[in-house]
Amino acid sequence: MSYEAFTDDETIEYYEYHTQSSALSLVSRRLNDTSIPPNTINLRNGRLVLLPPRTIIKSGLYITDEAQNLQSASNILGNTSILKFPKLYRVFERHGMGYMVMEYIPGRHLNVDGEEEVDWLVGKVEEVVKYFWGLGKGEILGAIGGGRCRGYWWSSDFPKFEDREGLEEWFLKRLPAHGRQYLRMNRVDMVLCHMDLVSRNILIVEGEDGEKEVAIVDWESAGWFPRMFEVARLDMVVSSRRGLQTASGDHNVISSEKEMRFERKLLEKLKGMLDVEEIEMIEGVMRAWEGV
Numbered sequence: 449m450s451y452e453a454f455t456d457d458e459t460i461e462y463y464e465y466h467t468q469s470s471a472l473s474l475v476s477r478r479l480n481d482t483s484i485p486p487n488t489i490n491l492r493n494g495r496l497v498l499l500p501p502r503t504i505i506k507s508g509l510y511i512t513d514e515a516q517n518l519q520s521a522s523n524i525l526g527n528t529s530i531l532k533f534p535k536l537y538r539v540f541e542r543h544g545m546g547y548m549v550m551e552y553i554p555g556r557h558l559n560v561d562g563e564e565e566v567d568w569l570v571g572k573v574e575e576v577v578k579y580f581w582g583l584g585k586g587e588i589l590g591a592i593g594g595g596r597c598r599g600y601w602w603s604s605d606f607p608k609f610e611d612r613e614g615l616e617e618w619f620l621k622r623l624p625a626h627g628r629q630y631l632r633m634n635r636v637d638m639v640l641c642h643m644d645l646v647s648r649n650i651l652i653v654e655g656e657d658g659e660k661e662v663a664i665v666d667w668e669s670a671g672w673f674p675r676m677f678e679v680a681r682l683d684m685v686v687s688s689r690r691g692l693q694t695a696s697g698d699h700n701v702i703s704s705e706k707e708m709r710f711e712r713k714l715l716e717k718l719k720g721m722l723d724v725e726e727i728e729m730i731e732g733v734m735r736a737w738e739g740v
Contacts, residue, residue, distance in 0.1 A: 451503045456529035466497040504552045511546025514668040515539035515591025532663035555651030570713045578622045580640040589638045591671045599669035601737035630728040636674040643669035647707035676726040680733040
């Protein structure tokens with residue numbers, strides 16, 4: 449079975465069949481302990497369905513923008529070996545709904561036990577972010593695919609920025625006067641940011657030789673932004689999970705302790721890569737996003 453043998457209509461038919469409640473348990477079992485754990489079958493922006501052996505179908509309202517971002521990421525990162533990411537095969541729309549066909553990466557999430565793997569993964573993602581931040585630094589900003597910025601933190605209007613002034617204005621409109629003093633977008637470089645470096649979007653891929661690599665998925669929100677945006681976004685996630693009761697033994701609960709440890713440690717590393725002026729701007733960025 450191959451996506452190449454499916455027409456667009458057949459792809460939709462296959463997708464819709466496997467997103468019926470009767471099929472979800474089968475799909476969940478098939479995908480168990482791979483790069484698509486059962487808890488991510490239902491996503492904020494659609495559902496994932498496996499088309500064996502190595503293809504995923506994803507559907508949602510803003511899939512076209514996400515596909516543009518993924519293709520742009522592939523164009524930008526195609527020659528690097530520092531990380532893996534899904535290849536985009538096809539994208540199309542039907543009746544206002546988007547469908548994206550992409551590569552399935554057979555990876556896994558963090559090991560339940562052991563601090564060693566948490567530290568290893570933090571180090572690898574730190575390397576990836578350093579590479580990202582070495583890209584760009586020009587005047588291009590916004591979604592890397594050129595569309596609207598996606599992610600719930602942009603959800604008041606899903607903006608499309610033309611310049612730094614527009615980006616700064618978006619934030620200033622959402623902040624009280626006393627919170628605007630440190631927010632100056634003309635003082636920072638625009639670099640590549642994934643904007644959702646949470647544990648569910650980071651996979652560990654093990655080769656036959658036992659060597660491990662990192663894969664990053666879900667490029668819906670990626671763009672050319674200031675470095676502190678990546679950090680502010682992760683800080684929002686970590687802050688929202690403080691005090692959450694973790695589910696002992698449940699590998700699929702996103703707020704599990706192992707995932708929270710990873711995100712806290714990664715946040716600490718990334719904050720250490722910013723300068724004082726960038727650190728001062730994080731609070732204002734977070735307040736504007738939280739007010740959306």
